[in-house]
Amino acid sequence: MTGRQKILYFIYLHRTGLTVIGLSLALLLFPLFEDNPYTLGLTNQIAINAIIVLGLNLFVGYAGQISLGHAAFFGLGAYGSAIATVDFGLPAWPAMALVAALVGLIALGIGIPILRLTGHYLAMATLGLNFVFYTILLQWDEVTGGPSGYYGVPFLSIGSFEFNDEVRLHYLIWGVALLALLLCLNLVRSGVGRGLAALAGDETAAAALGVNTRSTKVKVFVLSAMLASIAGSLFAHTYSFISPGSFDIFVATDFVIMVVVGGMGSIWGSLLGAGLITMLPEWMDIFETYKDFIHGGILVLVLMFLPQGLVTGLIEMGKTRLALRKARQGRQEGSGC
């Protein structure tokens, strides 16, 4: 191997790690170049969504299941943190962990019966759960504040250092998002992750190969619910105000759209999907009336032409092109002899 080939091989071998390092550096330096609080607020929103979408993608993309109910876990995290810190006066960090653990238990309790269902039944059941949760948020107003929402959630802090402006929140939220990213990247390369991929491919075949499909599905469901809960806690502490509208079934559908547009079963696609769908309303500012067309249109077009999503779809297209070109070159050289 020549030196150049060695370097290229090194880059190829460590492409995931290098991309993570590159992304971390870019995020570290981002606030130096961009100090507009509005823009930072948006990128923070992307990070919160990315945490949820990463977990949801494990469930939808890797395990091949459907959940139209993850806004409920997001909301449980947000309201859980709000009630624990304001009403019960718990410190914010342990409250966040406690709420995430509780949400994990709830997801376990729901997941065991619900994940026996497949396809439309699962879609309906998760959608139903989200709707029940949303109605409780609206109706149980002595606890949740009802339709007018819940005010006065404190900022997170370490000692006297408060995460109270966009730049500080940027580091906090993106830090958590990067941790979630690392967790997912490592998980899908572990034995559990390979089992998951097998599950998405063919459940019967996976079971025949010794993957415990029931327990794997439940575990991923619980993990994705806990990630959504943590994102919810961060959401509550960032905006200090939450209302039921952020956790309804349309938001749950949006999370799934992010997964699908970015690419089912693509970790990096989750980031792209979260970024694209979160930014879309901003770019569409002038076209407020046409927002729905573009929102739905992107989903429809991606599903029609790149059903694996943008990231996986484009990478596969590139790979096919490359393979075809190599084959053509090989044939020309062969005929040249």
Add this chain to the structure above:
Amino acid sequence: MGVSSAHMLQDFLQFTFAGLTNGAIYALIALGFSVVNNTMGIVNFVQVDFVSLGGMLMFSALFAAGLPMAPGLLLAVAGVALAAMLIERFGLRPARSGNHLVLIFLTVGLSIILRGVIKLVWGKNRMALPPLTPDVPVKIFGASVLPQALWILLLTLVTIALLTWFFYRTSLGLSMRAVANNPTAAAVVGIPAGRVRLTSYAIAGALGGLAGVLVTPITTLSYDVGVLLGLKGFAAAILGGFGSFPGAILGGLGLGLLESLTAGYWSSAYKDVVAFVVLLLVLFVRPKGLLGK
């Protein structure tokens, strides 16, 4: 004692009529979900917007075109059926994907687009649609019933009769049942898959549109009125056994009754939740639904 028990009976009848009325609407929507599921094997989330579109077209037929009730109703239902056929032909068929996740999410995307179109054309305001005949309550065993409720029950019965005739007596209906039964065998004997899919969408659209025309005088009319109604229709379809026509009707009526009895005797705040809680319980115990195969 005698007076209070008569009063209780009257209340019970009142709740039952209300439940049957809503249940008939859920049944119509559930039938629409079932038709598409049987021929294409997917959940058609656009169904929820067919309901809103039906109400909106009726509104325009009455107030923009100045038509009387009966032609307005027919025009609205036919309009939704046409829109549904266009959606199938240009929105769903080009995908040519066999992956169910992809197809289900595709209908979610199409539903968002259709909702956007409705919002753009008719605006976001809540509107009122007049009932088919003037609102003079009829007394039945002491319970007062709106004529619109009677219309809903009557037209639902007529629709079910028409559907039964269509699926058992016409060649297109029989071929649709053949596709539902075994798509491969149906293709082998030369049943045109495209026409069957188009027809199933038209029927689903007509059912959703009719539900919208009938229910919006009781509720209100807005671009997203169909979402909750449609989801309850979906719940009804699953409750009865997804794909089963008797199941859809039974599921719809059962859900409607349960809801109105809950609202009447317990709490109206959680009325909307009942449908989903019951659905979840049924799914846990018997995932195929009550009449599922």
